Amino acid sequence: MPTPRKRSPFRPPAARDGEAPSRGRRPPDGRKEADGNRAAPEARPRSGGRRSQPSSQLVQGEPQKLHKMLAQAGLGSRRELEDWIVAGRVSVNGKPAHVGQRIGPEDRIRVNGRLVNLRFAPRTPRVLLYHKVEGEIVSRDDPEGRPTVFDRLPRIGGGRWVNIGRLDFNTEGLLMFTSSGELANRLMHPRYELEREYAVRVIGELSEAQEQTLLEGIELEDGTAHFNSIYSRGGEGTNRWYHVALNEGRNREVRRLFEAIGVQVSRLIRVRFGPVSMPPRLKRGMIVELPEEEVRALMKALPAAKASERL
16 A cells, blocks of 8 residues: 655645634644644655756756856855855956856856856755754854754755754744755745744733734834734643744844733744744754755745846
8 A cells, every 4th residue: 555645844825815813713724733833734854865866957058147056056145155256255267256247067166265066957955944942043153152053954065054044042943944045045035025933932811902013013123013913822821822923034023022012922933934834743953854846846836036136
């Protein structure tokens, strides 16, 4: 008997269309929850090894922008790589590169003096889902020597993992990584307004007036902020769980919104980033790699990049 196919953490953004925020509402799909984390479809664990790629692919005929190709190789984000080019850390055929320069398969690219082999054929990026734990920073270096999420990641040949957004030191939950700086940009850029969903534990129940204030907007020190939706998820004793969603990722934004109405957040878990939900069996500190077909589905579901970004 064939093994049943496991469900994916990928969820199209349209799944929530038409829903209105309300207090005491059950999850839209009716699945049970654990510890404030809405149950999401499962993902299949992947090993740390590289997935196989087609043996023959068409080489792109048109020259490509240098910083875009370096980002696709996983060397960093496009903005960071532009800074490297300005700083003189990148050369093309032995000469210093310049921002906006286009290259082809025949060009020899060096970064910090080391030759970089760029692939001009389309390649599916790799995407990791990691359940971040409290007490970790999302940075490669920390003067205080605190644990970093990058210590948990598998090695990647010929590039590096690019984190998609950040989570605060005391926040846990879904954190995504990719081998493609281009994909990271599409997921993080503010113009695409991808929704983030969090499970929030607070002491005491929110009043209707407090919920309405959080939905309408509060003036913070860095501008107005609000939640797109608030759903009650029950709780025990004085602890109450809520699921909130917003389109931004400003520093401590969720905590600051609750603090503005006099409510202290005792636990904060990100359970969704855009169309990707955290699988319920992805326990704290665990990593799962999305299969290629789910990565392609994710890329197809994202808003299309503008012409200027594709160049």
